[in-house]
Structure formats: structure tokens, C-alpha cells
Amino acid sequence: MSVGTPLPHDAAILHVTGAAHYVDDVPVPEGTLSLAFGISSMAHGRITGMELGEVRAAAGTVAVLTASDLPFANDVSPSVHDEPLLADGKVHYLGQPLFLVAADTHLAARKAARLGKIGYEELPAILSIDDALAAGSRFEEGPRVYLKGDVEAALAAAEHVVEGSIEIGAQEHFYLEGHAALALPQDSGDMIVHCSSQHPSEIQHKVADALGVPMHAVQVVVRRMGGGFGGKESQANAVAVACAVAARATGRPCKMRYDRDDDFMITGKRHDFRIDYLAGFDDSGRLAVVDFTQYCRCGWAQDLSLPVADRAMLHADNAYRLPTARITSHRLKTNTQSATAFRGFGGPQGMVGIERVIDHVAHQLGMDPLDVRRINFYAAANKASSGNGTPARNPAEGTPQTTPYHMPVEDFVLHDMVEELEETSDYHARRAAIAEWNSANSVLKKGIALTPVKFGISFTLTHLNQAGALVHVYHDGSIHMNHGGTEMGQGLFQKVAQVAASSFCVPLECVKVTATDTGKVPNTSATAASSGSDINGMAVKAACDQIRERMSAHLAETRQIKPQDVNFRAGRVQAGADEMSFAEAARECYEGRVSLSATGFYQTPRIQWDRIRGKGRPFYYFAYGAAVSEIVLDTLTGENRILRTDILHDAGSSLNPAIDIGQIEGGYVQGAGWLTMEELVWDSNGRLLTHAPSTYKIPACSDRPDVFNVSLWSKGRNAAETIHRSKAVGEPPLMLGISALFALSDAVASCGSAYPALGAPATPERLLNAVNRVRTP
């Protein structure tokens, strides 16, 4: 069985030799044009005129397109058609594409794009959360509210109450490969598009609309991305559609890649949030009620902001049972880049909110925050309740434990995991040592925090929870496979190939996965929501099972035995008295006129969700993890570093432990980067000032924790019937990085008596302000 084996990434040899082709590396036909957008220099305004004479006259320019040159849909929105490819009369953010230049070279296109003279009538720009609230600028008619119990009564009855607010910054994806696409015109107006997208079917749909053709006239191919992280779920639409419309207009192949600065200026980022909270609790730290108000800055277009904000609400409880809760979510429309999907999809922001509450409660009671966390955990799953519908009961109340959105929590495993991690990380001894260090040192302060993660798995838009696959067995025994998922470095292709190899009991070398292609598997969902291996693995298995059944039936019939007496084992097939290689069996079935090709399909069971009422079962299951971070902070400069990180993560029965551990390490570092060093700054005109790695700092090799211990939970096994009982692992580990923020908070708290109320990202500036706050009586 190759499932469960720590095999390397499917393209590892290509990666280390430089032979892996990304979109920008694909050889292009002679005469291919390069594209660039001319972008807006104002955050909000009416376009009074576009003088593009110099752009057209620039050396190398072949064509210039504006909104009026687009004969069909001028729309790249993934949701509500509110996002034109090229501005149509108005600009809504600084960086919005206004016109499109096609030129002989990449550099010529970029230079020409700077020569447009745009006249604007300036309109008031709404930039901040407060601006948007004051102006009533929002998506949806008003805030969404999830409610469980009587919040006012519970707050009035609570022994203690804390109140506070936390700002949580945005995050740039900084996939190392910027957006890129290549459109190749075909016969009869058809178009082939190569692009770096997590959502080929959506690209196909948007390109078809832009060209005024049915979807069958557009074929979208994605072999690999140089990182995605959600930033290529919807944001790849504009690049691909631009290539297609320019290719149609010029009759020549067109290629576009964003320069890094353009990528920052044009594309959406993680949503920044402010979360206000009011929490009631007792002397032991047990929460009775939490009232959250989440303010989510969505930018100018709706994009995926509603489901992102929903997921923030859905993770406002994280791992904690909140007997009474109200979560109010404001989706605010601002004149900034349209915030979009980013690993965790709002979940991380919601989770930071409740972790702040726990930290604040612990500070007020003088308790170890871990004790407050544990006392509020959901009750553990037990055998009777796991997996099939009987909710675990909270012994204190004798009622089923449910989330604030009324979903029973049946698979909770964090009690065991946290206990194990406390031990392996030596949490208590280190916490004591840190207290001693802090009392002896006035400048360098240390802090430690253990934070848990409970993350819901499934798309909250229920119909997206489907996947398809296409599997061919050739008569030499080799297997060719496609599925709807895309490879962005996460190792999906390898995991799914392992599933196929295991289905036929053949060595992995027999299986080839080729580029994701809308001509092979139609109507696919984005590779997002951590769902890639869950749903595509199941679809592939369904296809393999069909072929295997047909082979068994044929081999049995010709030998007058029962199909169940045909066995596939270690690359060979046993049929009664006959034993043959898999290739020989395939050949025999081919000659027996058996179809050796099948499509597979999967739909995630058991989910139903009413997002307006905030009720139902949005998730098939939860993924769990926990991390301990220890940091040291220089209280004179704010400089800090992570000294040690210990992680225990539940990947269920892992399909590939090497790949899963890679996701966990990378997720943690990306999460810690978001909350500590990655800061996006806009000026008062709405201009993003941090638009390159020179000013926007993602973690570097030197920022990695000094000691970094990462383990998969050995008892992990998905209670839900997923592919080989594995668990999704793409997004959940990002939230392990929350432990770094609260370790910093712990260090700051040691400087005085007030609560640090540390916001994110905890940059040196924010840390110094927090240190001053706690030192001021």
C-alpha cells in the first residue's frame, strides 16, 4: 500500500533540477504578445477621460483595450458580477485595472502601461473600518448574527465580565510565483488557457463569458502553481480573462504575468478585522457567555467576502464550548483591494478573537491561560458518540454540546492531544523557568503560550463539496489519472496518486497524474477549503473501484470463479489458479473488450447549512491541532524571536506523513508571520505602501524557531468516513501560529500589571506600545 507512506512530492525531481515548468516557463509560439494593465492612481473617482495616445504610440505596443473594446462580459467576479476586468466609468480602489496593453515584450507592455493619462473626478474614499461604518458602506443589508441563548441575561448574571477589542491585520499571500496566464487561440474561436489558478473551472466560465462562447469552447490547463494559499482562488480570473480577450482581439497568443509590485497593488489579500468582545465568566475561568462583534474589511468588490466572514463567525468558538453566544458580523465595503480567500478563509481571524478572550480572562483571574483554555474545551468525544450522530454531552449540564451555530461537536480530541503536548513540550517546567527568568531580567522578557485549533472541514457553500476524476488503465498496465484538484505545492497530486496505486495494489510508478484540465474533469470546485485530498481522493477511488470491479468480473467469468475470488496484491492479480502481473491482467481485460476507463464522482455526505439563520451542519468533521510557542522579547527595541515551537497535529490516518508535516510546518510559520511581522500599510489616499518584499516582510530562514518539534498525532483517525480515514491538512496548521502572538502577549504581560491588549501583527512598534501600556499604572 502506498497510502500512508512518506513519499516525496510528485514533481520533486523536476523541482530540484529546475525542470518543472510553471506558466511563465512554458515555451510560447512565435509572435506571442505580452500584456500589462494600466492601473488607477486614485482610490475612488469617476473617470473623466483616458488619453491613451502615448500608450498606443509606445515602442512595441500592438493593441490597447479599454472597457468599451470588450464585446461581451466585462466581469471577473467569482460571485456577484460586481468586478469588471477593466474599469467602466468609475474606479473603486487605487490599483484597479483601467486598460490593457498588448506589446511585443513584457517590458514594453509594462512601460507603455505607465503612459496613460487618466482624468478623474475624485469621490470621497472609504478606507477604514470606521469610515465604512460611518458611511454605512457594507455588503448585505446589515450585519449577520448567530445567536445561542439569552446574551443579555447571561452577561447580567455573570460573576465577572471582560470587555475589549483586537485589531487583526491583513496578509499578502506572497506566493513566490506571481499571477500568470497564457491564452492560445484555436480553430473556430476556441481558446486554450494555461494559468496559475486554484480554480480552473471558474477560469473556463469567466473566459467563456468574456469571449461570448459556451464553456465547451474554452479549455483551461493548470499543471502547477508556485504557491496559491487562496490567493489564486478568484484572483487569477483577471489575468486569464485579459489574455483571452487580447488573444481574441489580436488573433495572437497572449501571455501576462504580474510584476510583483503590480501583484500587490492589484490583487486581494486576507481580510483585516476588528473584533470587539464582551465575555462573562466565573471564578474558575469558565465562560458563561461571549458577545463578539466582528468588523471585516472586505475591500471594493464582494468577491468571496461573505463566506470568508461566515467562516470567521463559524470559528469564533474555536475549541471552546460557549453556553451562550452572540456573533455579529459586519461586512464592510471599502475603496481598497478586494480582500479574498487566504488559507483559513476567515477562520483564523475568528479564532484569534476567542483566543484573545481566553488570554484576557486568564490575565484578569491571574490564571495560566492553558487552564482557562482547558476548562472551556468541548467535552471529549467518546466511542458512543463519535461519527454517527449522537452528540457528546456536557456532563455539567446534561445537554448536547453544540457550537454557536447549533452543530453538535462529536469528534473532539483536544483533551488528549493537549495533555500529550504539555508533556512532550515540558510546558509547565518551562513556564516556571520563564517566570523565574522574567523576574531576574528587566530588558529581555520571555513568554510562552499553548493554543489549540479546531477547524471545520467542508465548503460552507454546500454544492461545492463535490469532485470528479477520470482514470484510464492502459493495456500495458500503466494508469493515467486526472482529477479536479490543482497542485500548488501542497502535494495533492502525490497523495491522490497514492490512493490510485493502493486501489489497484500496484507500485506508485505505474500511476501518472497529468495537468488539471477542464477537458478531462468538468465543473470542478476550487482547490480550497483544505478539501483537495478529501474530495478528489474519494472521486479517484470511486473511479478505480469501478475499473477494478470490471476487471474482477471479467477475470472471474473467464475462469468460472466468483469475482470476489479475484485478488489484487503487490502489483499482481490472482484469479483462481492463475496468477499474473497487473499489466497482463489489463491486457487480458482489454482483449476481452472490457472498458478500462472510468469517471469517479464524490459528494461529501451529512452536511446541510442555512447561512442566513446560522443553523445546521456546515462541516463534515473537524481537524485538530495544538502548538506551544516560546519567544523572547527585547523590551527596549521590540525585537523578538521564536525560541522554540512544539506542535502536535491531527491529520487523521495520514495519506502521506512527509507531505502533511510539511504543510504543518509551513502553515505554522505562515500563521506566525501573519500575526507578528507581516504588516500591510495603506496611506491616507488608499495607496498600499508595502507592495514588495523590500517593505513587506514574510518570515525568512533566519526567523524559523530555534527549536521546531512537529509531530502528527499518533492516535489520529478520522471518525468520519474520509479517504482512508485521513484528515484535511491544508489550512488548519496556519492557526497554530496564534500561539506565537499569545506568547508575545505573555512576555509583555510580565512587564507590569495591566493587560497588554496586544493587536496583530505584533510588530516591534505594537509591542513597545503594549509594553508601555502595561507599565503605566
Next chain:
Amino acid sequence: MIHVSTTVNGDAHEFLCDPRETLLDALRDRLELTGAKEGCGTGDCGACTVLLDGRPVCSCLVLAAEAKGREVGTVEGIADGEDLHPLQRKFIEHAALQCGICTPGILVAAKALLERNPDPNETEVRYWLAGNLCRCTGYDKIIRAVLDAAGEMREAT
């Protein structure tokens, strides 16, 4: 256009280029060596790292004309035919790559480190590679792979 004669991965090459063209663009567009990637175009991410006379440089900040008469080393020249370099093998073995787009630059930089310092400690590896950004891995496995490759190369000599 400027005529440039240079050596790339040990082979003599000649090409014509614009005076303002970067070495990265010349390698990718004229010599079809697409292993070096443009991650930022400003020398901050290291994805375009190549060796110029043995010294790692960001090829997006070097003019193609500067390669005249010099030796350029790219990721395509690290393996010896079908035989992978120990660094390449160890990157695969340790799963020190995910999306792979930073991998060529990191391998080139790591090779330069081990040529200067065959026995680096972990801190030296971390700070040597601090100019090569990776958004996927969290770096841990990269460091392990470099240290392991260094050990193997020391044993072999």
C-alpha cells in the same frame, strides 16, 4: 544590441542582448534556462539566484552584459547528467520543497555556501539562506537537507 560571450554551466554561449536586459531575462528568454525564477525583480526574494564566477547573485539585479567573459552557474548545472547532486537528493529525501519555485535559487545559494564552508553549523545555514524566501515550507526541512548534504559531501571527500 550587445554581443555577449559567456560560459553557462561549463558550456560556451553567445547571445545578443539589449544593454538594459537583466541576466535573468537573458538566461530565461535567450538561453531557455528557465530554472531561475523572477520572484520580485528587486533582489529581495532570491528566486533568481545564480552563480557568477562562483559567487551567488540575484540575476534580476545583474545586467546580461556583465556576464561577458565570466562563468555563470544555474540550477540546471548542479546535477551531473542524470546523477543528482547530494543537495538535490537531500532536498527530495527531506521533503524540503513544496511548490518548488524557490527551490532552484535555494539550491544554488546552498551549493555556494558548501563550496566556501563545507561544515557549516545550523546558524550559518540559516543566515546564509536568509535572502532566499520560501512561502511554503517554513524552512525547517531546507536547513536539515543542507546540513545533511554537507555531512555526506564531507564523508565523500
